[in-house]
Amino acid sequence: MSTLRVTVEELTVHEHPHADALELAQVGLYRAVVAKGVYRTGDLAVYVPEQAVLPEELVAELGLSGKLAGSAANRVKAIRLRGELSQGIVCRPKALNGADLVRAHEDGADLAAELGVVKWVPPVPVSMSGEVEAAPGLLPWIDIENLKRYPAAFSEGEPVAEKVHGTACCLTFGVRDEHVQVTSKGLGAQRLALVEDPKNLYWRAVRGHDVPRVAAEIAGELGASRVGVYGEVYGDGVQDLGYGADSRRGEPAYAVFDVAVDIGGQLRWLDPQELTAVLEGRLPVVPTLYSGPYDARLVMELAEGRETLSGRAVHLREGVVVRPLQDRYSAELGGRAIAKVVSGAYLTRKGGTEYE
Structure with missing residues (x-):
């Protein structure tokens, strides 16, 4: 598994080829499906990668209740949305204001602990x-x-x-x-x-x-x-x-x-x-x-x-x-x-x- 890091990233936004109401926000070579018009290229946002487990309150805040993976519906997993692979979550949690995002991006800070996000560890047979x-x-x-x-x-x-x-x-x-x-x-x-x-x-x-x-x-x-x-x-x-x-x-x-x-x-x-x-x-x-x-x-x-x-x-x-x-x-x-x-x-x- 990769190291879990929740960071603030600069986005590149692309059209979704199969959905008028959706777009693709790119972080590195990852792409996450987002609602159209929420982000523009150059915007800063928090990127939560796959294998992350979110606290219940953050799941609710992001409107993802019942939509994530795992028995508690709180684990980030790659999915396909209207035919496009979506890896990770792009968001702006209420706990972070614009200045916080800029500072975290400049520092390369890991926000996992601050947001209560932990790495998923699979059970061992x-x-x-x-x-x-x-x-x-x-x-x-x-x-x-x-x-x-x-x-x-x-x-x-x-x-x-x-x-x-x-x-x-x-x-x-x-x-x-x-x-x-x-x-x-x-x-x-x-x-x-x-x-x-x-x-x-x-x-x-x-x-x-x-x-x-x-x-x-x-x-x-x-x-x-x-x-x-x-x-x-x-x-x-x-x-x-x-x-x-x-x-x-x-x-x-x-x-x-x-x-x-x-x-x-x-x-x-x-x-x-x-x-x-x-x-x-x-x-x-x-x-x-x-x-x-x-x-x-x-x-x-x-x-x-x-x-x-x-x-x-x-x-x-x-x-x-x-x-x-x-x-x-x-x-x-x-x-x-x-x-x-x-x-x-x-x-x-x-x-x-x-x-x-």
Whole structure:
């Protein structure tokens, strides 16, 4: 999931092609459907992104009672309105006057706490949970921001990998004591590891694919003291999109999307080509859909369509992840240059699951 930030943004307003009473307010590359005439290009407004949970009073103030997602009808979710994808909410809460909007925009302030907005955390199934232990030496995964929110993050030739709808499995291998720690994305952010349990989905995946052995080999070859292997566990029984694999019995399906190595106290992420070469014949890797000059329009097109992981285009594609040919820092993102674009069809599908 992306980081939740509620910010004041300058809008670009477009006509809605299928509705006379509606318009499209653009923030970055996101577009949200708004009532016609409320905003003009250049106006400032609050942008509340997807996965935000709003307090009841704000829901009522915005006239959205009974119109949002979730059992309490208070969660922001992508929808289609008269055929156009609407992602997030554009609004001007009464708690903020014009001067407040200008100041928050200039400061880049996060207004989530002030407005009582929190991030939605999906429930964790029993197969993905378990007993946990403190893991200060863990190499956890990071939140990947959405390229639509940060469109200036890339301007060079970048590869694009398919985004897999599974659950992120993070493994850390320590050379000194050959210690293996396994966690999910959500638990890893809290520096917690899962105690080994043969019934746990993540441990079944790493043992079934012999990931600790591969991590140890990578450590030896690259002279690393710690290795982090980040893979997607997927298949029927994991999320609603199974890619033709059944993870309810036997070995769960698994594909690596990133590897980090700690060499001399410096953490380095393997470049895409290096990752593929290091893992060849050892572990499956998430498919690369394109590698070449970066083109935002092409990336948006690649985010849609059918998945390629199964080799049979079983269902729709979740989206894509964009990263440079050589790992680098992005001032726009404030961290690694890596971002995602999620398919509109995926966001608006029925009966979807979003376990971390």
